[in-house]
Amino acid sequence: MSSPKSVKTGAALTEGAPKLVLAGNPNVGKSVFFNALTGMYADVSNFPGTTVEISRGRYRDYDVIDTPGVYGVSSFNDEEKAARDIILEADLVLNVVDAVHLHRDLFLTQQLIDMGKRVIVALNLMDEAGKNGIKVDVPKLTEMLGVPVIPTAAVKNVGIVEVLDRLEEAAQGNRLEGIAELLEPYTEKGLTEPEALMVLEDDGETCRRVGMEPAGMQEKLYRQRRERVDKIIAAAVSEGNDRASFSVKLGRLMLRPLTGIPMLLVTLLLVFMFVGVFMGQTVVELTEEKIMEGLYRPFITDLVGRVVPLDSFWGQVLAGEFGLLTMTPVYVLGLLLPLVVGFYLMLSILEDSGYLPRIAVLTDRLMTRVGLNGRAVIPTILAFGCFTAATMTTRLLGSKRERFIATALLGLTIPCSAQLGVIAGMLSSLGLLYILFYVLVLILLFGLVGRLLNRLLPGESTGLLIDLPPIRLPGTRNVLKKTFVKTKMFLKEATPLFALGALIISLLRYFGLLEAIQAAISPLTEQWLMLPREMATVFIMGMIRRDFGAAGLSSLELTGPQLMTALITITLFVPCIAAVIVVFKERSKKEAAVIWLGSLVSAFLVGGLVARFLSLF
Amino acid sequence: MTLDEARRGDQIKILQIRDALVRSQAIRLGISEGSRMQCAEIVPHGPIILKNRKQEVAIGHRLAHKIKVERVG
Ligand SMILES: Nc1nc2c(ncn2[C@@H]2O[C@H](COP(=O)(O)OP(=O)(O)OP(=O)(O)O)[C@@H](O)[C@H]2O)c(=O)[nH]1
Numbered sequence: 215m216s217s218p219k220s221v222k223t224g225a226a227l228t229e230g231a232p233k234l235v236l237a238g239n240p241n242v243g244k245s246v247f248f249n250a251l252t253g254m255y256a257d258v259s260n261f262p263g264t265t266v267e268i269s270r271g272r273y274r275d276y277d278v279i280d281t282p283g284v285y286g287v288s289s290f291n292d293e294e295k296a297a298r299d300i301i302l303e304a305d306l307v308l309n310v311v312d313a314v315h316l317h318r319d320l321f322l323t324q325q326l327i328d329m330g331k332r333v334i335v336a337l338n339l340m341d342e343a344g345k346n347g348i349k350v351d352v353p354k355l356t357e358m359l360g361v362p363v364i365p366t367a368a369v370k371n372v373g374i375v376e377v378l379d380r381l382e383e384a385a386q387g388n389r390l391e392g393i394a395e396l397l398e399p400y401t402e403k404g405l406t407e408p409e410a411l412m413v414l415e416d417d418g419e420t421c422r423r424v425g426m427e428p429a430g431m432q433e434k435l436y437r438q439r440r441e442r443v444d445k446i447i448a449a450a451v452s453e454g455n456d457r458a459s460f461s462v463k464l465g466r467l468m469l470r471p472l473t474g475i476p477m478l479l480v481t482l483l484l485v486f487m488f489v490g491v492f493m494g495q496t497v498v499e500l501t502e503e504k505i506m507e508g509l510y511r512p513f514i515t516d517l518v519g520r521v522v523p524l525d526s527f528w529g530q531v532l533a534g535e536f537g538l539l540t541m542t543p544v545y546v547l548g549l550l551l552p553l554v555v556g557f558y559l560m561l562s563i564l565e566d567s568g569y570l571p572r573i574a575v576l577t578d579r580l581m582t583r584v585g586l587n588g589r590a591v592i593p594t595i596l597a598f599g600c601f602t603a604a605t606m607t608t609r610l611l612g613s614k615r616e617r618f619i620a621t622a623l624l625g626l627t628i629p630c631s632a633q634l635g636v637i638a639g640m641l642s643s644l645g646l647l648y649i650l651f652y653v654l655v656l657i658l659l660f661g662l663v664g665r666l667l668n669r670l671l672p673g674e675s676t677g678l679l680i681d682l683p684p685i686r687l688p689g690t691r692n693v694l695k696k697t698f699v700k701t702k703m704f705l706k707e708a709t710p711l712f713a714l715g716a717l718i719i720s721l722l723r724y725f726g727l728l729e730a731i732q733a734a735i736s737p738l739t740e741q742w743l744m745l746p747r748e749m750a751t752v753f754i755m756g757m758i759r760r761d762f763g764a765a766g767l768s769s770l771e772l773t774g775p776q777l778m779t780a781l782i783t784i785t786l787f788v789p790c791i792a793a794v795i796v797v798f799k800e801r802s803k804k805e806a807a808v809i810w811l812g813s814l815v816s817a818f819l820v821g822g823l824v825a826r827f828l829s830l831f
Numbered sequence: 832m833t834l835d836e837a838r839r840g841d842q843i844k845i846l847q848i849r850d851a852l853v854r855s856q857a858i859r860l861g862i863s864e865g866s867r868m869q870c871a872e873i874v875p876h877g878p879i880i881l882k883n884r885k886q887e888v889a890i891g892h893r894l895a896h897k898i899k900v901e902r903v904g
């Protein structure tokens with residue numbers, strides 16, 4: 215639900231404040247540290263690639279910057295580029311490493327040291343290392359790296375204070391042998407040391423920026439660094455037991471199709487039951503019908519009626535059918551709020567459990583058919599939360615081609631949380647057959663459009679290469695906090711747009727334009743889609759916000775097949791204003807226009823076909 | 832043989848990673864030519880999961896086909 219801005223900022227930042235950069239591999243707890251340092255909330259979840267936008271905040275005199283997790287400083291994908299630029303500028307690096315996976319994590323640590331950065335290491339997840347019987351010789355590690363190393367268990371609030379107290383001790387560590395000599399010719403030409411290292415390691419963008427040829431040493435240096443890390447590990451870390459714990463076994467079962475597919479289906483069913491049935495019907499009945507329609511609307515209508523006549527212009531704008539004080543709060547608070555809360559609660563639990571990357575593995579084979587790899591499942595699932603956030607997460611996909619395919623598929627076929635909630639509520643009143651039909655149409659379309667794009671677009675997609683985080687019990691505090699933060703963002707973003715939408719509709723209606731529009735596009739609504747002409751209103755609402763459109767459906771009287779047609783059309787219909795803005799930002803203008811027009815055309819095309827198909831029965 | 836032919840439970844040694852881009856990405860995850868690890872899980876016609884110490888890494892089928900390995904002990 216986050217808005218399309220590339221940098222989240224907290225307190226006012228002073229120019230020239232020293233930059234404290236949080237760097238580390240994906241999923242090691244950087245954002246937990248960021249939150250502890252700044253008192254802000256950056257998303258924390260259990261899959262690599264949670265942080266895709268840079269968050270900034272303040273701690274004492276420092277400008278604190280949270281970066282996307284990377285395995286090394288280079289530019290294999292967009293996330294890495296973003297992290298690289300921030301790391302190159304850092305005055306001080308707080309390198310968070312995962313004590314369980316030091317073998318992987320120290321590669322980056324050594325690279326940061328080779329850059330000549332001042333580094334302090336937070337040896338995080340010590341609680342899990344303890345459980346796994348892994349012992350780290352901290353003094354030895356400190357000595358070999360040449361920078362302070364502080365054991366922590368960030369989510370349990372262990373060691374954070376010590377890290378904060380000792381920030382100033384950050385030091386330049388022990389570089390790879392021979393690096394200093396290799397850097398010298400470049401620094402003499404005026405490059406900074408980090409830039410020089412990037413040129414040595416063939417980083418294309420840095421080379422272009424400083425106008426130099428890549429030195430062609432990447433492989434050699436990577437190999438040398440790997441060997442150095444292996445040596446450090448051998449000296450300072452003792453491997454624990456190799457017993458497969460319950461969570462490891464559970465993680466494996468999630469991957470095997472025989473057990474994994476039923477587990478996935480059950481998970482989806484549970485989410486649907488909770489959001490669509492419990493929240494969407496039981497709770498919404500209370501909040502929308504009893505509270506908002508039953509108590510609030512009569513109250514506010516009466517109140518407005520005392521000040522201005524209800525059939526006057528202002529009466530209509532404030533308290534009419536689409537009034538600012540009537541429809542907006544009824545929809546936003548009564549209908550959408552419970553659905554959004556339910557959805558983000560489920561999503562936060564899934565995100566924190568470590569399940570998402572395993573779904574990526576399980577579905578990799580299917581996703582390669584549509585020109586993506588399993589990784590794309592993560593933005594797909596997040597898109598059910600909000601398309602805007604998911605579009606940003608497509609940055610973790612390996613190529614431009616994949617990012618285009620993913621964005622197009624998400625924009626077209628995936629309904630967003632609030633919309634899905636409304637749809638799920640209406641669907642479950644239609645019965646199982648309709649639910650299956652709806653799901654089938656969307657999956658079919660996802661597959662067809664994906665295969666088509668895969669055929670048409672030149673090039674080849676990258677293969678899956680993803681590290682699997684351990685399965686964990688989601689932390690209650692983090693789940694609640696995240697749900698709260700996301701819901702708040704939803705309210706902040708949705709309410710003004712809803713109000714705007716309500717205002718536009720009221721105005722159109724008052725000046726008689728709504729009927730004109732409805733009549734003008736009635737060939738489309740009445741003849742092609744076989745729906746009442748009032749459907750035009752829903753489409754106008756849907757352009758402003760998708761969930762707004764879905765909510766508008768609940769006020770129309772429709773038969774089963776009609777409702778089905780309407781739901782499918784509205785699902786496929788153009789992404790809302792916020793989504794369009796983010797697509798324009800993340801993709802090129804041409805791509806964004808193609809996606810926008812494409813979904814408009816396919817929405818009506820498929821909608822009409824569905825209507826015809828259903829009328830056969 | 833190539834990695835996609837490995838079986839669950841095999842101990843393998845990486846001989847060669849043919850794609851340069853994959854090679855430099857894998858080395859950072861601790862998978863480099865010469866390293867030994869376990870093939871922990873295989874999704875039929877899908878990814879292979881390699882276990883290197885505590886770290887599990889999933890590698891897509893097509894990528895796995897580009898990685899030369901041999902079975903060891
Ligand atoms: N048990 C345990 N879990 C931790 C600890 N620190 C972080 N976590 C969990 O590790 C996961 C990752 O934390 P994040 O802060 O999102 O990690 P990140 O480094 O920002 O990840 P990316 O943004 O994906 O790079 C979350 O599920 C945290 O709850 C710790 O010390 N102990």
Ligand SMILES: [Mg+2]
Pocket residue numbers: 244245246256257258264265281282283
């Ligand atoms: Mg993060």
